[in-house]
Amino acid sequence: MEAVVGAETGSQNRNGEMDVSGAVKIPERLLRREQERQEEVERRREAMESQSVTEEKVDYFSSTFGAERAAIEALLSGVWDADSSRAAQLLEEVSSRTQQLRKFLNDSMAFLTKYECRQAQAALQRLQSSLDEKRQQVLPKKKFNFKARSAAATRTKGVPLPEKAGPLESKPDAKGGADVGIQVVDGGGNSCGFSSAHAQVLTKDPEDIHQRDVLLTHLTGCTVKLLGTPATLHIKDVRDSEVLCGPVSGSVFVDRCSGCTLAFPCQQLRTHNTTDTRVYLHVTSRAIVEDCSGVSFAPFSWSYEGMDAHFEASGLDRGKNNWDKVDDFNWLAADTPSPNWSIIPEAERRTTWD
């Protein structure tokens, strides 16, 4: 400020009788100062502006995010009233908008604080889970269907969901068990297995499952013996059951199980969303757990007649068992062991099976 005043008074004083050289010299110095001053002002202004831009971005983000979230939630709640084809359409829209919202969050990550990020992520998570829930309720049937299996799929409709079946009176000795609720999935293609059974003893012979994909779903309180060599084994939504299986050439998937005892040799084991389950395992590559807790491991110790030949047929290496080398995808610290899985102490391991 001073410089400006100085410059003005200076030029006024000299207004009348200034010589040429002076007129050039002094304003030059003053001009430089003036320029510096203006640059400083400019710099401050820019600093302030960028500050407000960040604020605007954050404001913009939270308002846009909030509005879109509310819109999606409204859409989702409308799913109830719609008929099934419309509902499918709505769900599709909800899922794509949720996806876009997630992308918007990802793109905005750079200028958000950690807290805001976490809040937004949590909100998205809630949205996604209520979407999944709605999808399960409204469209229990998978969109993608196989022609060969459509016969089996229509049969499913009459079968009560196991959640509902749970509290019902169990019929352990029902003779016509297969008619009551068990669905023997054998819908062509290469897959077979059992689904929706309660308190049953279920067995498959070698020729039924040899090099096929075996699928066990929605079983409670069952004992399943698979006396053969499947290509893959999927165990999904199984509770308080025992599953014993011969050598699996490829992968075993365990998903959403609890309170089970499992025993099998395999090439890879992938365990997801599973709690309180004991696995007697022979695995030639690795076992992993993800989103699990209370899963414990011991070496495979079950045996049945003809298992040695099945080991040969499966191509698994009997001499190599990595049952105790489990990777937990939710526990990436190398120095401390994961709390989600453990080894069954030798004294507590099961030795008799039949």
Next chain:
Amino acid sequence: MGLLTILKKMKRKEREMRLLMLGLDNAGKTTIMKKFNGEDVSTISPTLGFNIKTLEHRGFKLNIWDVGGQKSLRSYWRNYFESTDGLVWVVDSADKLRLEDCRRELSALLLEERLAGATLLVFANKQDLPGALSKDAIREALALDDIKTHHWCIIGCSAMTGENLLTGVDWLLDDIAAQIFTAD
């Protein structure tokens, strides 16, 4: 345009490509990479993290990134998007239960801005398994025909036998080369 020209020229000089290999867990990404590189594929474990391989093929230097596909790792995929020339999406053709998951993850990827210029190769893997779906069934299940934003191609292959791996990678190289290395 000037910068793009310079970048293109630099890439042409290096003849280098970056391929990102993604897909659900157990699709066979690591197996494909190892088989392609002539390594042993019998002892592969689920990938915790990622693998990088640099290999020479047809005079190109290929940087192949193989990132784990477990659900908890998928949120990290985005860290690998930058400057990807080719996206290899690997599908376990025998895993019918998760095809819908597979379609959803892929369509989310294709919305990514940073993958906008990448060519998409879909490997319908595990064709050697008796229960595998054909590549046409996979194409339908993943709604590939709806993709208008990327060059894409689906190839049925088997990482265990190595069948068709070369065919797929060669197509990918040709398509990328046509985009990057053509006269500006």
